[in-house]
Amino acid sequence: MKLYCDPKTVLGPEKSVSNVQVVYDGGANDCAVATLVWEGRPGVGIRWNGNSRDQPIGIPQSRGHPMWLLVPPDFADLVLQRALELAPESELDAAYRDMSTDSVREQDATAWADALIGDVNDPPR
Template sequence: MTYINPQDVHSPKNHWKLVDVIIDEGPGRCSYAIGTWDGERRVGFRWNGTDENPIGNPQSRGLPTWTMLDDKLHPAVIALAPEDKQSLISAYLNRPRRIELVVDRHPSGRHTLKEREEGKGMYRDLGGPLASNIDQGEFYRAVAKEIASRQEAGQHVVFRD
C-alpha cells in the first residue's frame, strides 16, 4: 500500500475542514494544507506515510490527521508554496499580498529602495535612508531593517538587488 494522499486526510473531523493541499512532497515527506480549525483559517501540516507506514504522522487511533502550524509560520509556508498558489493562499489567510522590494542604482552612485505590491504595475520609492542614499553601508543596513520589519508584520517580501 502506498501513502495516503493528503487530499484524503480529513481528521480530526471535529476541528479541521480541509480546503486545499498546497504542498505535497510525496511519500515520507511533508505536506501543507489550508483549511479551517474550529472556524479559524489556518495552515495544517503532516508527514506523509510510506509503503511501510502508509498513515504517516500525526495520526490518532489509526487515522491520519493534520496538526496546525503557529500563525507566525504562515508567511514561510506561503513562500514555500508554488508561485501560482501564493496569492490564493495569502488571500485565504488574510495575509498582505507579496511585496517586491527592488534596489534602484543611480549613475551618481546613489541607491533607492522601491516597493511594489503584487498585482500592481508601478514601483514606489521608499523614504528616509532608503531614498537616494550615497552611503552604501547605511543603505543596506536600512534595507535589512525594512525587510525584517515587514516580515515580522507577516508580509511576504521578495527582495531583488
C-alpha cells in the same frame, strides 16, 4: 500496496478541520501542506505523508486515522509561501501562462469579447 497517505483524503481531526485545500504534496517520505479552516479560523496545516514500509498513514495520526497539524500562526505564512514555491505548476496554470504570452491569441480573444459586448445592445430576435 499503499505507498503513502494521500493528503487530499486527510480530513482530521474531524471536529476541528474543514475546507482542506492541499497546496503541496511531496509524496511518500515527504510532507504535505494545506490551507484549511481550523475551528472556524483560516490556517495552514502540515503533515508527513508516510510510506509503505514504516508508516502508511503518516504523522500525525490518532487511533489509526491521519490528521493535520496546525502550523502556529507565527510560522504559517512562511510555511505556506515555501510550499507554494515547491509545488509543481498545474497543467491548467501552464496552459494559462502559455496563452498569456501568445499575443495573436490574446488579440483574437479581445476581439471576440468585444463582439459579445456589442451583441448585448442588439435588439432581441
